[in-house]
Amino acid sequence: DQIKCRSYEKETFSCWWTPWTDDVLPTNYSLFYRKETDENAYECPDYRTSGPNSCFFDKKYTSIWIYYFIYIKATNALGTNVSEDYPMDVQNIVQTHPPINITLTVDKDKPNLLINWLPPQTADVKSGWVTLQYELEIKSEKDHDWDPNSRHIRGVHKQLFLKLVGLMPGDTYVVRVRCKPDNGPLWSEWSDEMYITMPGNVPTIQKDFT
Amino acid sequence: DQIKCRSYEKETFSCWWTPWTDDVLPTNYSLFYRKETDENAYECPDYRTSGPNSCFFDKKYTSIWIYYFIYIKATNALGTNVSEDYPMDVQNIVQTHPPINITLTVDKDKPNLLINWLPPQTADVKSGWVTLQYELEIKSEKDHDWDPNSRHIRGVHKQLFLKLVGLMPGDTYVVRVRCKPDNGPLWSEWSDEMYITMPGNVPTIQKDFT
Amino acid sequence: PICARDGTNCLMTTGELFDRAVGLSHYIHTLSAEMFKDFDEQFAPSRRFPKSVMRCHTALLNTPEDKEQAQKIQHEHLLNLVMRVLRSWNDPLLHMVSEVQGIREAPDTILLKAVQVEEQTKQLLEGMEQIIGRIHPGDVENELDSLWSGPPISNSADENSRLFEFYNLLHCLRRDSHKIDNYLNLLKCRLFHDNNC
Numbered sequence: 001d002q003i004k005c006r007s008y009e010k011e012t013f014s015c016w017w018t019p020w021t022d023d024v025l026p027t028n029y030s031l032f033y034r035k036e037t038d039e040n041a042y043e044c045p046d047y048r049t050s051g052p053n054s055c056f057f058d059k060k061y062t063s064i065w066i067y068y069f070i071y072i073k074a075t076n077a078l079g080t081n082v083s084e085d086y087p088m089d090v091q092n093i094v095q096t097h098p099p100i101n102i103t104l105t106v107d108k109d110k111p112n113l114l115i116n117w118l119p120p121q122t123a124d125v126k127s128g129w130v131t132l133q134y135e136l137e138i139k140s141e142k143d144h145d146w147d148p149n150s151r152h153i154r155g156v157h158k159q160l161f162l163k164l165v166g167l168m169p170g171d172t173y174v175v176r177v178r179c180k181p182d183n184g185p186l187w188s189e190w191s192d193e194m195y196i197t198m199p200g201n202v203p204t205i206q207k208d209f210t
Numbered sequence: 211d212q213i214k215c216r217s218y219e220k221e222t223f224s225c226w227w228t229p230w231t232d233d234v235l236p237t238n239y240s241l242f243y244r245k246e247t248d249e250n251a252y253e254c255p256d257y258r259t260s261g262p263n264s265c266f267f268d269k270k271y272t273s274i275w276i277y278y279f280i281y282i283k284a285t286n287a288l289g290t291n292v293s294e295d296y297p298m299d300v301q302n303i304v305q306t307h308p309p310i311n312i313t314l315t316v317d318k319d320k321p322n323l324l325i326n327w328l329p330p331q332t333a334d335v336k337s338g339w340v341t342l343q344y345e346l347e348i349k350s351e352k353d354h355d356w357d358p359n360s361r362h363i364r365g366v367h368k369q370l371f372l373k374l375v376g377l378m379p380g381d382t383y384v385v386r387v388r389c390k391p392d393n394g395p396l397w398s399e400w401s402d403e404m405y406i407t408m409p410g411n412v413p414t415i416q417k418d419f420t
Numbered sequence: 421p422i423c424a425r426d427g428t429n430c431l432m433t434t435g436e437l438f439d440r441a442v443g444l445s446h447y448i449h450t451l452s453a454e455m456f457k458d459f460d461e462q463f464a465p466s467r468r469f470p471k472s473v474m475r476c477h478t479a480l481l482n483t484p485e486d487k488e489q490a491q492k493i494q495h496e497h498l499l500n501l502v503m504r505v506l507r508s509w510n511d512p513l514l515h516m517v518s519e520v521q522g523i524r525e526a527p528d529t530i531l532l533k534a535v536q537v538e539e540q541t542k543q544l545l546e547g548m549e550q551i552i553g554r555i556h557p558g559d560v561e562n563e564l565d566s567l568w569s570g571p572p573i574s575n576s577a578d579e580n581s582r583l584f585e586f587y588n589l590l591h592c593l594r595r596d597s598h599k600i601d602n603y604l605n606l607l608k609c610r611l612f613h614d615n616n617c
Contacts (some may be wrong), residue, residue, distance in 0.1 A: 111375070165372070166372060168375050169321075
């Protein structure tokens with residue numbers, strides 16, 4: 001996994017490489033790519049935008065549904081070393097930013113929680129170019145680990161919400177959300193964690209269930 | 211409601227009819243259907259698979275793109291009687307089998323109950339052809355009726371669970387779950403009822419919540 | 421009154437037809453991506469299929485390769501492109517269903533999904549013909565695209581070549597089903613949600 005590529009919105013993409021570990025001599029790295037539809041190899045168009053050891057392909061250089069064969073050249077006093085081809089299709093590297101504007105609202109007289117969020121701004125959801133699916137996790141603040149069992153997936157499109165029920169009055173809960181393209185494999189990172197303390201210290205639940 | 215149709219998985223469907231009440235003479239029933247895009251009428255392809263007074267439409271005869279107009283012909287010595295058209299859209303008659311594998315687990319030192327279940331096997335939920343929404347009901351065994359207020363709706367997809375808090379130690383509870391397509395109106399039947407007795411006899415709830 | 425081709429007298433609205441087409445194209449892509457993943461995990465590590473020589477029979481179709489191209493293209497052309505890609509998969513899917521039964525270690529899930537994709541692609545074609553019939557009554561090009569010239573290698577070819585040929589077909593199906601899903605989502609938002617999905 002010497003080369004890793006990512007597209008945040010299926011319109012541009014970046015690739016990063018990890019320098020060879022045994023760099024005794026000062027070594028210069030350069031990235032080259034070949035496209036499935038073209039015999040020629042080209043050098044990275046932009047080594048700066050995505051930070052060190054990276055290459056940024058803006059819209060002009062980005063084609064979806066075409067294989068890119070990416071490789072790295074490492075050159076130093078001893079000569080040049082070329083990495084293996086890394087075949088990549090932008091379709092499979094779309095990993096968006098996390099959802100934003102997570103808001104938590106307590107259902108006034110019930111131990112229920114309504115959670116709202118919005119898609120990441122960088123992904124063009126409005127035109128339908130990207131359609132997202134969401135996943136939400138919740139845990140009690142006292143618990144150390146997130147409970148994978150608590151994971152809830154909501155459908156796609158538009159601004160979304162989820163209603164969680166049966167939470168413990170007086171307890172503080174932590175919620176986070178992530179998303180992934182409806183037709184792609186990669187989940188975003190989790191959103192910021194949002195905290196909320198459920199109102200009420202005396203358990204009135206008992207009354208609700210009898 | 212002389213004709214009722216149902217699809218368990220949005221890939222095939224069946225229709226059932228109720229014979230006319232005043233059948234004095236031996237009467238023979240047959241089902242015909244028209245597709246809204248075709249002026250011809252066709253007879254039921256399979257009168258057997260779905261039992262008496264029924265018609266089964268397998269994949270070849272099932273289309274999600276059109277409305278069907280279904281009607282029944284009742285023929286006896288006096289002549290033939292034709293029912294009204296029953297307009298039907300496959301997506302609106304999807305009513306899956308209930309959820310399966312309902313399991314109840316007590317939170318060891320708390321009066322809380324963790325309920326897990328799985329989607330019905332007949333609907334292709336894993337690949338997203340049918341996306342389901344769930345609803346759960348609980349009541350104390352002592353109570354005769356289910357408390358509609360106790361109805362909890364959970365999110366969609368995958369195996370899901372609900373954590374209920376603040377139940378009465380020593381009490382026996384009954385739980386059942388049902389499901390419905392995300393984009394359809396019809397809930398499944400309720401699942402089997404599962405019973406559980408909460409451990410402990412003295413109500414220690416007060417202590418736990420302070 | 422009969423529901424006419426252009427949509428008059430129809431209970432099923434064109435927007436509803438489109439929603440179902442998008443749902444179906446998503447389902448077909450999900451199955452295709454799962455098939456590719458199952459096969460890749462089973463065979464790729466030991467076989468190292470050369471991705472640089474993989475070719476798709478639909479490469480000849482001039483399909484948009486990015487958002488701007490897709491948004492510039494008129495919807496009737498994009499709809500017709502979707503139809504051509506879909507039609508071009510009639511024979512390859514039949515071949516895929518029969519071929520997978522001859523691949524010894526192929527996971528069972530692949531045959532089940534291949535059959536499902538073959539059936540659902542026909543369903544999608546049926547729906548798309550209705551949609552195009554309504555949006556551009558005169559426009560339904562009916563000729564079958566003979567882009568696919570049949571399995572490139574004979575049945576007697578060695579196992580590795582036949583596995584690579586199947587791998588290539590799965591790769592192309594994953595790619596083309598993703599394209600169709602993408603184009604239909606774009607069209608849905610453009611035609612029925614005023615580009616504000």
